[in-house]
Amino acid sequence: MDYLWDFQSILNNKQLLLIGLQNTLILAVVCLVLGLAFGAIVGIARYSRNPILYWPSTAFVEVFRNTPVLVQIMWFFFAFPIISPFEINAFTAAALGLTLNTIAFSAEIYRAGIQSIHKGQWEAGKALGMSYTQQMSRVILPQSIRRMIPAFMNRAIELMKMTSLASVIAYGELMYQAKVVSTIEFNPIEMYTTVALIFFAIIFPFTLLVQRYEDKQREKG
Amino acid sequence: MGYDWDFWVVFREFGLLMHGLINTLKVTGLSLTFGVPLGLCLALLRLYGNWPIRVPVGIIIEFFRATPPIAQLFWFFFALPILIGVEIDPFKASVLTFSLQSSAFFAEVFRGGIVSIDKGQWEAAKAIGMNRNKSLKRIILPQAVKRMIPAFLERAIELMKTTTLVGTISYADLLYEANTIAQSTYRSLEVFTVAAGIYFVIIFVCSIGVRQLERRMARTGETTAH
Numbered sequence: 001m002d003y004l005w006d007f008q009s010i011l012n013n014k015q016l017l018l019i020g021l022q023n024t025l026i027l028a029v030v031c032l033v034l035g036l037a038f039g040a041i042v043g044i045a046r047y048s049r050n051p052i053l054y055w056p057s058t059a060f061v062e063v064f065r066n067t068p069v070l071v072q073i074m075w076f077f078f079a080f081p082i083i084s085p086f087e088i089n090a091f092t093a094a095a096l097g098l099t100l101n102t103i104a105f106s107a108e109i110y111r112a113g114i115q116s117i118h119k120g121q122w123e124a125g126k127a128l129g130m131s132y133t134q135q136m137s138r139v140i141l142p143q144s145i146r147r148m149i150p151a152f153m154n155r156a157i158e159l160m161k162m163t164s165l166a167s168v169i170a171y172g173e174l175m176y177q178a179k180v181v182s183t184i185e186f187n188p189i190e191m192y193t194t195v196a197l198i199f200f201a202i203i204f205p206f207t208l209l210v211q212r213y214e215d216k217q218r219e220k221g
Numbered sequence: 222m223g224y225d226w227d228f229w230v231v232f233r234e235f236g237l238l239m240h241g242l243i244n245t246l247k248v249t250g251l252s253l254t255f256g257v258p259l260g261l262c263l264a265l266l267r268l269y270g271n272w273p274i275r276v277p278v279g280i281i282i283e284f285f286r287a288t289p290p291i292a293q294l295f296w297f298f299f300a301l302p303i304l305i306g307v308e309i310d311p312f313k314a315s316v317l318t319f320s321l322q323s324s325a326f327f328a329e330v331f332r333g334g335i336v337s338i339d340k341g342q343w344e345a346a347k348a349i350g351m352n353r354n355k356s357l358k359r360i361i362l363p364q365a366v367k368r369m370i371p372a373f374l375e376r377a378i379e380l381m382k383t384t385t386l387v388g389t390i391s392y393a394d395l396l397y398e399a400n401t402i403a404q405s406t407y408r409s410l411e412v413f414t415v416a417a418g419i420y421f422v423i424i425f426v427c428s429i430g431v432r433q434l435e436r437r438m439a440r441t442g443e444t445t446a447h
Contacts, residue, residue, distance in 0.1 A: 066428055067420045067421050070388075074413060075414070168389055189304055199292055204283060204287045
């Protein structure tokens, strides 16, 4: 246990790690924005009674919820390029896998949120002469989104953790950069400890935020 | 799109995939075996320990929940052996990581279950002369565990999905074997699709089972909102 910790070698490679952190954040933000946006569409399709909308969206959601996300990323990186009409690099493969995964999970959040709104709200919208789209966008979604916020924040936390999987296909995010630095400097202990701490520092405040938000909602009832 | 699919290559190597699947199940099963009891211990310490115990246990739980599993796995595989001067093979590192990682999540499931039990149950146990340990063991935990079964199963499914990471430290799980076959046959599209299909069948069947159980428990009013 007489190991001499040496964090100087980490500081010497600060630049590499900062690039990694930046790439991690880019990947996370892109997938979160696209995931939540398209998740709304798939979620509404899942809620629909029209079989042409319901079945494809359900199949999509089940496939992406019931396979490991690393399998999805590897599939898009190694398998998909064979039939893909466009070029796939590590970033697009990771972004595709993580975005589709986020769409599937957030679709279920939207669906549950929409379902939780009382039927009377739909009827009231209809009574005012609103169309389905108007009821959805002006009455139902604004009310349900507030209830979905903690679930979305949990999704963002999960997504942040999942971006580290992109290192497996050599996308230069934080985890990958750490692997590079640790092989150059022979400092796996300091390097992987630092990476874990960086992730913790980013993610933990969000988990606290979710808890506080949930407590506040519980008080309000 | 004129791609010639050839699944025959994959079926010729099916034995290798099955070998990988068994390793996947082995890591998942062992991690569950260690993770669940450890999770219960952590939950009890976090709930009933005095603060010099409660605070560090809380930090450990939060740390494992708020860092990516792959960072944990790399730490236990690449960093820990140097730190303690003991060699750790990929299998042991995987089981160690996922036991600890899942125990942090199981601890929160246990805690949620215990907290959800009505105060009256504690008072009733006290009224018939039980001390805290006895009431916990005979009254509270049996009720809490029953309620938490769906949440446990969901975590177990999550764990199985997370074990795909063990390939990164070259433990030959299903995904790792798929990758090996893909590299030797150049049929990555078929191999990865079949591997994804195998994961899907297992996980989907389990999820449906959990949903059925939840529905049945909701009917009999044995479930908690979580």
